[in-house]
Amino acid sequence: xxxxxxxxxxxxxxxxxxxxxxAGVSRWTVNRAFRKDASISEKAREKVLQAAAALDYIPDLRxxxxxxxxxxxxxxxxxxxxxxxxxxxxxxxMLEHLTRALRxxxxxxxxxxxxDTDDTAPALRHASQRRxxxxxLIGIQFHDDILNAVQQGGRQPKLIVFARTSQNENVxxxxxxxxxxxxxxxxxxxxxxxxxxxxxxxxxTFSAHLLRKETFMEYWADTYGSQPETQWVDAxxxxxxxxxxxxxxxxxxxxxxxxxxxxxxxALALGTIDAIRHDLKLRVPEDIAVxxxxxxxxxxxxxxxxxxxxxxxxxxxxxxxxxxxxxxxxSSKTFLGQLIIRETA
Amino acid sequence: xxxxxxxxxxxxxxxxxxxxxxAGVSRWTVNRAFRKDASISEKAREKVLQAAAALDYIPDLRxxxxxxxxxxxxxxxxxxxxxxxxxxxxxxxMLEHLTRALRxxxxxxxxxxxxDTDDTAPALRHASQRRxxxxxLIGIQFHDDILNAVQQGGRQPKLIVFARTSQNENVxxxxxxxxxxxxxxxxxxxxxxxxxxxxxxxxxTFSAHLLRKETFMEYWADTYGSQPETQWVDAxxxxxxxxxxxxxxxxxxxxxxxxxxxxxxxALALGTIDAIRHDLKLRVPEDIAVxxxxxxxxxxxxxxxxxxxxxxxxxxxxxxxxxxxxxxxxSSKTFLGQLIIRETA
DNA sequence: TTGTAAGCGTTATCAC
DNA sequence: GTGATAACGCTTACAA
Numbered sequence: 163x164x165x166x167x168x169x170x171x172x173x174x175x176x177x178x179x180x181x182x183x184x185a186g187v188s189r190w191t192v193n194r195a196f197r198k199d200a201s202i203s204e205k206a207r208e209k210v211l212q213a214a215a216a217l218d219y220i221p222d223l224r225x226x227x228x229x230x231x232x233x234x235x236x237x238x239x240x241x242x243x244x245x246x247x248x249x250x251x252x253x254x255x256m257l258e259h260l261t262r263a264l265r266x267x268x269x270x271x272x273x274x275x276x277x278d279t280d281d282t283a284p285a286l287r288h289a290s291q292r293r294x295x296x297x298x299l300i301g302i303q304f305h306d307d308i309l310n311a312v313q314q315g316g317r318q319p320k321l322i323v324f325a326r327t328s329q330n331e332n333v334x335x336x337x338x339x340x341x342x343x344x345x346x347x348x349x350x351x352x353x354x355x356x357x358x359x360x361x362x363x364x365x366x367t368f369s370a371h372l373l374r375k376e377t378f379m380e381y382w383a384d385t386y387g388s389q390p391e392t393q394w395v396d397a398x399x400x401x402x403x404x405x406x407x408x409x410x411x412x413x414x415x416x417x418x419x420x421x422x423x424x425x426x427x428x429a430l431a432l433g434t435i436d437a438i439r440h441d442l443k444l445r446v447p448e449d450i451a452v453x454x455x456x457x458x459x460x461x462x463x464x465x466x467x468x469x470x471x472x473x474x475x476x477x478x479x480x481x482x483x484x485x486x487x488x489x490x491x492x493s494s495k496t497f498l499g500q501l502i503i504r505e506t507a
Numbered sequence: 508x509x510x511x512x513x514x515x516x517x518x519x520x521x522x523x524x525x526x527x528x529x530a531g532v533s534r535w536t537v538n539r540a541f542r543k544d545a546s547i548s549e550k551a552r553e554k555v556l557q558a559a560a561a562l563d564y565i566p567d568l569r570x571x572x573x574x575x576x577x578x579x580x581x582x583x584x585x586x587x588x589x590x591x592x593x594x595x596x597x598x599x600x601m602l603e604h605l606t607r608a609l610r611x612x613x614x615x616x617x618x619x620x621x622x623d624t625d626d627t628a629p630a631l632r633h634a635s636q637r638r639x640x641x642x643x644l645i646g647i648q649f650h651d652d653i654l655n656a657v658q659q660g661g662r663q664p665k666l667i668v669f670a671r672t673s674q675n676e677n678v679x680x681x682x683x684x685x686x687x688x689x690x691x692x693x694x695x696x697x698x699x700x701x702x703x704x705x706x707x708x709x710x711x712t713f714s715a716h717l718l719r720k721e722t723f724m725e726y727w728a729d730t731y732g733s734q735p736e737t738q739w740v741d742a743x744x745x746x747x748x749x750x751x752x753x754x755x756x757x758x759x760x761x762x763x764x765x766x767x768x769x770x771x772x773x774a775l776a777l778g779t780i781d782a783i784r785h786d787l788k789l790r791v792p793e794d795i796a797v798x799x800x801x802x803x804x805x806x807x808x809x810x811x812x813x814x815x816x817x818x819x820x821x822x823x824x825x826x827x828x829x830x831x832x833x834x835x836x837x838s839s840k841t842f843l844g845q846l847i848i849r850e851t852a
Numbered sequence: 853t854t855g856t857a858a859g860c861g862t863t864a865t866c867a868c
Numbered sequence: 869g870t871g872a873t874a875a876c877g878c879t880t881a882c883a884a
Contacts, residue, residue, distance in 0.1 A: 174576075175638070178878070188856080190855060190880095193879070201853060203853060203854090221636060222573070224570075224877080225573055225877035226878055227860090228567070228573060228860050228862085229877075229879040230860080230879055230880075231519075231879095232519065232859090232860065232880090233879080238569075248599055248602065248603035249804065254593055257602075261620035265619065271619070272615060272616065272618075273618035274606070287565060291568040292568050292615065293520070293567060400808060401804065401808070432808075436810050439809075440809035459594065462746070463777075464784075464785035465784070522862085523862070524861080534871090536870065538862075539869090547869065548869060567861055570860070570862035572876090573860095573861080573876045574862040574876055575862080576875095576877080
């Protein structure tokens with residue numbers, strides 16, 4: 163008895179060969195019709211494109227990438243985006259900017275949730291299996307030794323830290339100038355007459371820092387010779403910020419309360435305002451002022467009217483695409499944002 | 508004169524051949540060492556794994572997928588996630604659940620921002636180039652004709668609408684039971700004595716609906732014989748909701764105001780509360796009650812304490828992975844969530 | 853301008 | 869248990 167006619171994969175993609183056959187040309191010509199630098203007759207191109215449309219042909223990017231792998235200009239046009247810190251509403255804003263800019267620039271995104279600190283290395287290796295051209299880190303959990311380890315492999319995808327500063331040599335950092343931003347904030351509250359600041363920081367990270375707290379503390383020490391009170395929470399999470407402020411300040415005598423709480427970002431600032439109003443039963447800014455960082459959408463709501471520092475995410479994302487496109491090793495860059503003065507400070 | 512020694516790509520990935528040579532086995536054996544169903548001697552496997560580690564070998568998934576393309580069990584283990592609606596904080600919650608569940612299940616995610624309605628088709632084609640096994644839609648902009656068009660091609664990646672209902676035959680919908688949820692809400696406010704509801708809906712979508720508004724209107728007509736007042740905004744955006752409520756209700760005589768505003772989701776509900784308090788200078792819930800849907804993190808904050816309906820995103824994401832894994836065409840499924848009663852209604 | 857041949861790095865098949 | 873050999877769908881030479 164004869165065997166079944168080849169276990170034909172029920173449905174299979176149309177290939178360039180199919181199109182070539184249909185159009186009566188070679189596969190090579192089909193390929194050409196799909197590129198802009200083609201040297202192909204208008205007639206042939208027309209014919210191919212028509213056949214392709216009729217067959218609903220869609221080139222296989224995996225094969226394309228594989229075939230051109232050894233070429234010096236080889237690109238997969240794929241970047242990995244490693245993310246965590248989902249309690250921070252700013253992440254959504256960043257995602258919008260990044261997805262938009264990257265797609266416009268012709269880059270596809272492999273989105274990877276780095277589940278916890280230990281998972282960063284596996285996540286990186288995983289992305290490597292898909293031969294991404296670069297890895298963008300917008301999480302907070304990664305460690306220096308991991309960043310270093312990654313670069314050992316034969317090939318070196320670019321490693322980019324977005325919206326965060328890194329001193330690591332292997333890493334390109336695209337971020338707001340934390341020092342300048344923090345100085346702006348510090349000068350603003352100084353000028354407004356605040357003298358008892360409280361600094362609320364987020365998780366202590368490993369290799370990608372925000373230089374905000376350090377800068378603020380230095381400034382205050384230099385200017386007033388004193389160290390402001392400071393605390394930190396282990397996530398950029400409004401609820402955690404609220405709890406911490408409640409626990410830290412409840413029951414204090416009025417003269418022992420800070421006059422302004424400077425928050426490392428808006429996620430913390432929103433929770434801080436909630437705590438001041440609902441737990442301490444005090445007013446913002448009359449009793450305690452609050453200042454944030456990021457200018458998340460919530461910050462503009464009539465309920466908060468948060469004074470905060472806005473990052474130029476559009477410019478930063480545009481620069482990111484530049485970095486990806488450039489063959490030369492474009493380097494880290496910092497950007498200046500803008501203090502948005504509303505009503506909480 | 509002899510030619511240059513092959514334009515060697517400055518850096519190139521280590522291949523299975525390299526490992527095979529180093530380990531003194533065939534490439535095939537290397538391959539085997541990396542699979543669990545291997546029939547390989549422990550000794551050989553050990554040797555290979557060691558060599559691989561030494562060379563920092565990482566298999567090329569593109570080549571793997573390509574090579575096994577014709578096998579009937581061929582999978583790229585890649586899904587596209589099409590997203591928009593970035594003003595809605597619930598998207599971040601969904602992303603966290605989805606990225607976590609998919610990664611745990613061994614699925615990689617191609618994240619695509621469908622920039623606008625016209626972009627859905629290109630986005631879908633784009634994903635197709637990477638030969639994704641499925642496309643998950645968590646946006647709001649897609650049209651029925653696009654969903655239909657996609658299914659024409661030779662091969663059929665699964666099309667899944669997440670957290671939204673679709674009547675489209677080609678689509679698997681994984682969502683909360685909107686009818687049951689809305690009835691629960693409607694009954695709750697009825698029982699609480701509200702009689703002048705106002706329904707605030709989000710954008711009128713095309714093929715993936717929320718049956719919430721329809722259900723609510725029906726219920727009210729059936730129960731009281733009257734049609735509640737209703738309005739909609741063109742995005743799930745708190746600021747737009749605030750503006751709309753302000754414009755709709757400012758200047759009304761007290762007896763013309765609704766006693767409860769039922770919102771299609773929390774993004775709208777939060778803006779609604781802001782409008783009631785800050786624009787209308789009224790109290791929630793004493794003057795006007797508010798009820799939401801989704802239970803975003805903000806809803807629990809002491810500032811809002813929003814009564815809302817929570818979707819079982821964990822279960823839904825788990826089912827999604829099941830659907831992806833199953834070879835048989837698992838079908839749409841609805842889930843029951845839970846009314847979270849706080850203080851706004 | 854177009855076609856032919858030889859890969860890219862892996863997996864499937866089938867001998868050994 | 870292991871190794872040759874032929875795909876997979878495309879791109880890059882290079883020849884016509």
